[in-house]
Amino acid sequence: MFSMPSIPKESPVTLTLLVINIILFAGQSLPDGIIPNSIFTGNSLTSMGVLYGPAVQDGQIWRILSSGFLHGGIVHVGFNMYLLFMLGPQMEQGFGSLRFCLMYFGSLFGGALAVLLFDFSQPTLGASGAVLGLAGAMFVALWARGVNPRQSPVFGLVVLNLALPLLVPGISFWGHFGGVAAGAALATVLVWLPEKNRASKSANSLSHGVALTVLLAALCLGVPQLMVT
Numbered sequence: 001m002f003s004m005p006s007i008p009k010e011s012p013v014t015l016t017l018l019v020i021n022i023i024l025f026a027g028q029s030l031p032d033g034i035i036p037n038s039i040f041t042g043n044s045l046t047s048m049g050v051l052y053g054p055a056v057q058d059g060q061i062w063r064i065l066s067s068g069f070l071h072g073g074i075v076h077v078g079f080n081m082y083l084l085f086m087l088g089p090q091m092e093q094g095f096g097s098l099r100f101c102l103m104y105f106g107s108l109f110g111g112a113l114a115v116l117l118f119d120f121s122q123p124t125l126g127a128s129g130a131v132l133g134l135a136g137a138m139f140v141a142l143w144a145r146g147v148n149p150r151q152s153p154v155f156g157l158v159v160l161n162l163a164l165p166l167l168v169p170g171i172s173f174w175g176h177f178g179g180v181a182a183g184a185a186l187a188t189v190l191v192w193l194p195e196k197n198r199a200s201k202s203a204n205s206l207s208h209g210v211a212l213t214v215l216l217a218a219l220c221l222g223v224p225q226l227m228v229t
Contacts, residue, residue, distance in 0.1 A: 014088030025077045056116065064112045072126065080131050099191075104134060107182045110182020111176065114178025116227070141187050190205050
């Protein structure tokens, strides 16, 4: 099921996510003054888009989403986009674009929520929470179908990415952890339970997946208002 993918022509969500991430990283790399008479620079894009709890608390709620599409360097974006390229096409084609989209954005919100809860004042950015959430979802889906997740060709890559916050200073542990937890939870709702309960209707699992994703997004909006800075 999870062999090396080709260019994701039949995976529109994956392709769109790859393009958006790459374009925004290119925008982050713009030097000052590259656009005449404009205040826009790569630095301003990063500073206005990074997840930062006090700024979200002040009403800059777009940071919850934008931070998941910005990166701190070529290695950072390269690692995340490679994992997305490895996982995305076959997951999207195997589970459907809507379920895949819920897993990705639910994982993004899960990573952001964990950062807001446990690392409120630490600026955080990157798609790691979302793509590692896909990995968590993949493992749950494989397990539900009786396949050992360690047989996946990306197992080692995922383990390395999970270990990076413990090995490299400055990488958000909570963003990674929250993304994996959210991805696993969404796969449980969207894949595991329907697989185990054949009487479960597909529409029900989708509605539950939508509800969980909306709940994660709502918590991202609500938690900053409860934090004391």
